[in-house]
Amino acid sequence: MVKALRFKGDKKVKKRKRTTDDAAAADSGAEDASGPSVKKPALDREDDNTTAKDDDEEGWVNADCLEDISGPLMFTITAPTPVGLSCDPTTGQTFTSALSAADNTLATAEPTGVHQVWVATKIHGTDKHSFKSAHGKYLSCDKVGVLSATREAIGAEEEFEVSLLPGGGRWALGTVRGGFVGVQETGGKAVVRGDGEKVGFGEEWVVRVQRRNKKKKKGGEKGRVKDRVSRKELEEMAGIKLDDDQVKVLRKARKEGGFHEALLDMRVKHGKHDKFAY
Structure with missing residues (x-):
């Protein structure tokens, strides 16, 4: 086999396998010089597909089934603009803070900081959940309805019952004493409390979860949380x-x-x- 001449000092050219796209590009070489079609290498297209897939998994979406209540999430509500349940990392005090919302609606709300994000975990053997703040303390509601995040362990006051309200899309957050977490206006200021006697507009939360963690719904009974233990x-x-x-x-x-x-x-x-x- 005749090899191409090589001279001292020439850089060694790396060989790569000829792909179907390369062959097609070579066959189309007869096109006029005014507008030749240039095809992207297969590797570039794969990178584009990977990027598009990553983009699809980014962002936040609404939780619409109980299985979605897992991992990082936000409790959002309109009061009167989109706000999220937040926590002061130093004092553990809870409050509401403004969210990033493209069109000023909860459907596009995203966190502006980790103080608005909670990590949900289902408590084994129960239908209840715990919510841990970014600084490692659990959301808690005391006997008078005051919410805070100062405890490092889960007790009765750190257990919450999450219920999907009729019509879908909105959630109620029940406490161990039968109250509901909601936003009340006190002195012109929105205050978060856990002693609501019933679920009204101020107790209806939209839960936002990370898109990558959202559970896909399947047909029939598949994908639903099992209410009855075997x-x-x-x-x-x-x-x-x-x-x-x-x-x-x-x-x-x-x-x-x-x-x-x-x-x-x-x-x-x-x-x-x-x-x-x-």
Whole structure:
């Protein structure tokens, strides 16, 4: 095979495999010089596709099912402009602060800082969630309805029941004492409290989640959060074989509260307890 002449000092040219696009470009070389078509290399197009995909996963969208309540999120409300539930990293005090909204609506609201972002975690064995601030403290509501984020551990006051309101798109945030988190106007100032007696306009939140974390809805029952726990799951948590009455007791406790206590009581009665039990 005859090789091309090379001279001392010539730079070595890296060879690359001929692609289908290269062949097509070579075949179209007969085009006139006034407007030849230039095709992008395949690698460039792949980079463009990757960038477009990354762009699609960026940004914030509305949560529309309970499965979406997981990971970083914002609680937003109109009062009267888009604001988000925020937290002072030094004092743990909660308040509302303005969001970045392209058209001044909650549908385009995005955070202006980490003080407006909370990390949601579903509490095992319950239908409740905890919300951790960017500085590692949990959102809490005391007996008089004052919200704060100063505690590093989860207790009853750090548990919240998140409910999708009829019509979809709006959420209610219930506290352990049966109140609702909302925005009340006090002295011309919007104040966040957790002692609302019922869900009104001031207690209807739009929850915004990161697009990349949003759960895709599937047809039928798929993709929905399971409201009913199976016998097998209960038996795995209890560590014993359960009869029908025991299953009913645990399911009722899971729905109405006191699930951990009922589970522990059942384990103790059947000799399956230890210091690390539920």
